[in-house]
Amino acid sequence: MExxxxxxxxxxxxxxxxxxxxxxxxxTSLYACSKKGEIVSEQSDSKATDRKEMLANIADNIVxxxxxxxxxKLDVMLAKSNAFTTTPTINTLTEFRTAWVDAxxxxxxxxxxxxxxxxxxxxRSYFNIYPANExxxxxxxxxxxxxxxxxxxxxxxxxxxxxxxMINGLGSTDQSILSFYTTAPDxxxxxxxxxxxxxKMNAVFTKVNSDxxxxxxxxxxxKTGIDASSSTSVLVNSYVLNFERYIRSGxxxxxxxxxxxxxxxxxxxxxxxxxDISLSxxxxxxxxxxxxxxxxxxxxxxxxxxxxxxxxGLEAKDSGTGNLLSQIVNTQFxxxxxxxxxxxxxLYNEVNTNNQAMVxxxxxxxKAVRLLKVDMTSAMSITVxxxxxxxx
Amino acid sequence: xNFSVKSIKNIAVVAAIAGVFVSCKKDKAIEIQPGLxxxxxxxxxxxxxxYTSSFxxxxxxxxxxxxxxxxxxxxxxxINTYAGTGTTVQLDAAVFKNMFINSAAPFTDSYASxxxxxxxxxxxxxxxxPTAEAEAVRSYFDTQFADMAAISLSSGMIAQKGVxxxxxxxxxxARGMETSQIIQKSLIGALQLDYIGNVLxxxxxxxxxxxxxxxxxxxxxxxxxxxxxxxxxxxxxxLAGSTDAVRGTAEFGLGSYIWEYNKANYAQIYPAFLKGRAxxxxxxxxxxxxxxxxxxxxxxxxxxxxAVGYLTKWGTRTTDADRAHDIGEGAGFIYSLRFxxxxxxxxxxxxxxLTTLLSPAGGFWDITPAKIATANSAIRAKFxxx
Numbered sequence: 001m002e003x004x005x006x007x008x009x010x011x012x013x014x015x016x017x018x019x020x021x022x023x024x025x026x027x028t029s030l031y032a033c034s035k036k037g038e039i040v041s042e043q044s045d046s047k048a049t050d051r052k053e054m055l056a057n058i059a060d061n062i063v064x065x066x067x068x069x070x071x072x073k074l075d076v077m078l079a080k081s082n083a084f085t086t087t088p089t090i091n092t093l094t095e096f097r098t099a100w101v102d103a104x105x106x107x108x109x110x111x112x113x114x115x116x117x118x119x120x121x122x123x124r125s126y127f128n129i130y131p132a133n134e135x136x137x138x139x140x141x142x143x144x145x146x147x148x149x150x151x152x153x154x155x156x157x158x159x160x161x162x163x164x165x166m167i168n169g170l171g172s173t174d175q176s177i178l179s180f181y182t183t184a185p186d187x188x189x190x191x192x193x194x195x196x197x198x199x200k201m202n203a204v205f206t207k208v209n210s211d212x213x214x215x216x217x218x219x220x221x222x223k224t225g226i227d228a229s230s231s232t233s234v235l236v237n238s239y240v241l242n243f244e245r246y247i248r249s250g251x252x253x254x255x256x257x258x259x260x261x262x263x264x265x266x267x268x269x270x271x272x273x274x275x276d277i278s279l280s281x282x283x284x285x286x287x288x289x290x291x292x293x294x295x296x297x298x299x300x301x302x303x304x305x306x307x308x309x310x311x312x313g314l315e316a317k318d319s320g321t322g323n324l325l326s327q328i329v330n331t332q333f334x335x336x337x338x339x340x341x342x343x344x345x346x347l348y349n350e351v352n353t354n355n356q357a358m359v360x361x362x363x364x365x366x367k368a369v370r371l372l373k374v375d376m377t378s379a380m381s382i383t384v385x386x387x388x389x390x391x392x
Numbered sequence: 393x394n395f396s397v398k399s400i401k402n403i404a405v406v407a408a409i410a411g412v413f414v415s416c417k418k419d420k421a422i423e424i425q426p427g428l429x430x431x432x433x434x435x436x437x438x439x440x441x442x443y444t445s446s447f448x449x450x451x452x453x454x455x456x457x458x459x460x461x462x463x464x465x466x467x468x469x470x471i472n473t474y475a476g477t478g479t480t481v482q483l484d485a486a487v488f489k490n491m492f493i494n495s496a497a498p499f500t501d502s503y504a505s506x507x508x509x510x511x512x513x514x515x516x517x518x519x520x521x522p523t524a525e526a527e528a529v530r531s532y533f534d535t536q537f538a539d540m541a542a543i544s545l546s547s548g549m550i551a552q553k554g555v556x557x558x559x560x561x562x563x564x565x566a567r568g569m570e571t572s573q574i575i576q577k578s579l580i581g582a583l584q585l586d587y588i589g590n591v592l593x594x595x596x597x598x599x600x601x602x603x604x605x606x607x608x609x610x611x612x613x614x615x616x617x618x619x620x621x622x623x624x625x626x627x628x629x630x631l632a633g634s635t636d637a638v639r640g641t642a643e644f645g646l647g648s649y650i651w652e653y654n655k656a657n658y659a660q661i662y663p664a665f666l667k668g669r670a671x672x673x674x675x676x677x678x679x680x681x682x683x684x685x686x687x688x689x690x691x692x693x694x695x696x697x698x699a700v701g702y703l704t705k706w707g708t709r710t711t712d713a714d715r716a717h718d719i720g721e722g723a724g725f726i727y728s729l730r731f732x733x734x735x736x737x738x739x740x741x742x743x744x745x746l747t748t749l750l751s752p753a754g755g756f757w758d759i760t761p762a763k764i765a766t767a768n769s770a771i772r773a774k775f776x777x778x
Contacts, residue, residue, distance in 0.1 A: 119704075119707060120761070120765045120768075121761060121765075122707055122761035125707070125761065148758070148760075150760035150761070150762065151757070151758060151759065151760055152712070152715060152759075153712075153757075223778055225778075227655065227656060227778075228653075228655065228697075228701070229777065229778040230778070241708065245710075381636075383636055383637070383655065385701070385705075386705070386708050
């Protein structure tokens with residue numbers, strides 16, 4: 001009890017301390033919504049109950065059912081992959097591709113859960129690091145089962161991007177792609193590799209899903225503090241990191257060159273070999289972030305306790321306009337959606353012919369990043385842990 | 393004042409006996425204890441109470457002397473600075489070793505005043521440990537220094553598995569280990585934590601507090617406490633003006649990582665040093681012990697959290713250079729865990745984690761998320777981290 005009490009006292013102390021930091025940060029930053037004034041937040045003594053409700057909603061109505069839905073799509077894809085590797089034909093290839101698109105799209109709705117088991121098992125690293133490394137994949141196929149696919153060097157040779165290359169990118173026609181699995185001298189090795197990387201996806205995801213459905217849910221809901229290891233801290237950090245690095249940068253900032261002095265890299269779009277799904281993947285990922293922020297149940301569509309509610313409970317608002325920070329965030333999300341709506345489905349083409357529209361998406365997303373990473377984390381007294389701030 | 397384990401033991405008996413007499417004379421409102429100091433009311437101490445000018449003898453002279461602690465602190469900085477130049481300059485293992493034992497005037501520029509002081513690092517590194525183990529730790533640093541000098545020859549190479557060289561601006565050995573980080577983070581444990589936590593604030597608390605050290609204004613116990621503070625920081629008020637987001641003072645080594653990885657309690661470290669120091673003046677053994685234990689526990693928490701923090705960061709990185717940096721820092725902190733005696737971590741614990749993490753021979757290059765998770769859970773369990 002004594003340590004719990006001490007902890008409680010520290011919470012109060014921290015809250016006050018951060019409140020000050022927050023005002024300074026807000027005052028010194030160019031505020032993204034370009035309205036005058038500062039975001040001010042007044043925190044009550046303890047919001048642990050609010051956080052617990054938020055965590056429970058996130059676990060029970062978002063993460064666990066979203067993983068459940070993804071599992072359905074992944075299982076279909078694995079079955080279709082199995083059918084293809086057993087009997088490679090145009091028909092089994094086509095069905096495999098369809099299932100791959102479905103699973104890849106559903107993946108966008110779970111990639112943001114990079115905390116707890118997902119983080120520990122490096123789910124994203126094994127599922128969606130792109131662009132795929134063609135030469136490394138070829139080397140892995142040639143080397144066979146001795147290659148270690150667990151190390152970071154293998155991240156770009158496995159997962160959805162590697163599958164994209166292997167079922168969409170090996171040749172210019174379906175027939176020529178199929179020949180890599182039928183008549184090519186190393187067809188058997190290529191089939192083995194396909195089996196190996198799909199089995200790896202299954203193994204990693206099964207562990208994550210299983211942990212959530214057994215022990216981790218309780219642990220997650222009960223770590224109600226705001227210290228660096230608390231659930232609120234890890235989920236906020238991973239949520240913001242996902243939006244910043246894997247939606248803003250990965251899907252738009254890098255391909256459009258917005259983050260590299262305008263040097264475009266159309267070959268770095270997501271789903272590069274399939275091409276026409278890149279926008280729909282991005283939209284799915286963005287919408288998943290919006291829904292997560294608002295606590296929307298993936299089963300019923302009903303909103304529950306969320307980052308939005310929590311911010312409202314903290315009364316985080318723009319002192320000039322009186323607008324709630326959560327409203328400002330949602331307005332910015334809507335602006336992103338509008339810019340996404342101006343793109344056509346093939347982002348490879350968009351980079352080459354309509355790149356300013358790509359950059360525009362990036363710019364609106366950057367404003368959202370600022371709101372989430374600076375204003376939201378400050379209002380919540382959450383330390384951003386994913387930047388290296390020791391300077392050495 | 394050089395302070396070996398043996399000498400502490402020798403005076404322990406004397407100090408313990410002295411302590412008995414001292415404690416008989418306690419409860420007067422204002423008293424001279426033991427004929428040296430005026431009692432300090434704990435309630436007068438605040439987080440901004442200055443250290444050096446608050447502990448005076450009856451003539452008004454400060455009894456605080458940070459010379460020895462700060463000297464070693466700067467020696468650690470000097471070694472770290474020298475190691476950091478390895479990306480551009482060819483380093484000499486002999487210079488490292490001379491800095492370690494303060495021989496042959498190895499310190500230059502702003503550190504030159506450290507030469508010839510008769511104070512060194514090597515003989516206090518791991519000095520809480522039995523002789524054989526302490527020597528093994530000191531030899532470990534000799535090996536790291538030699539490795540650092542060797543890889544500085546490869547600064548023109550691009551590192552890859554089995555090849556020393558640079559990853560980004562990080563200089564790593566053939567196993568991908570950033571030796572400069574290994575040295576710094578290992579010294580945080582072997583030098584700072586061990587000497588502060590396991591010697592000065594542990595066995596050192598039994599030192600004499602009834603007579604002045606010859607020619608000095610302080611008792612040995614007072615000096616032990618002050619030396620601990622001065623080996624942690626060179627700031628007059630440790631972390632003054634700090635917030636969770638911005639550190640308010642220039643800190644190095646352990647002092648900076650307490651701020652970074654113990655957000656809950658970093659602001660309580662300085663007050664604990666003040667209160668413990670007042671407890672020495674008051675001959676209040678119970679309070680002294682309480683503050684020492686608090687400080688030691690918080691240091692151990694920070695080091696364990698830093699180890700977990702860097703291992704976790706490895707998983708969020710997108711480049712080998714960043715990942716290698718995290719592993720260099722993390723491995724050094726894991727090495728330092730062996731000095732976390734309050735949490736009963738030892739060499740077997742540290743080495744077991746390092747072996748699992750860095751085997752087989754590829755070291756950094758063969759690390760997987762599963763190995764990281766194993767190391768993390770072992771540390772979390774041992775230190776009861778959430």
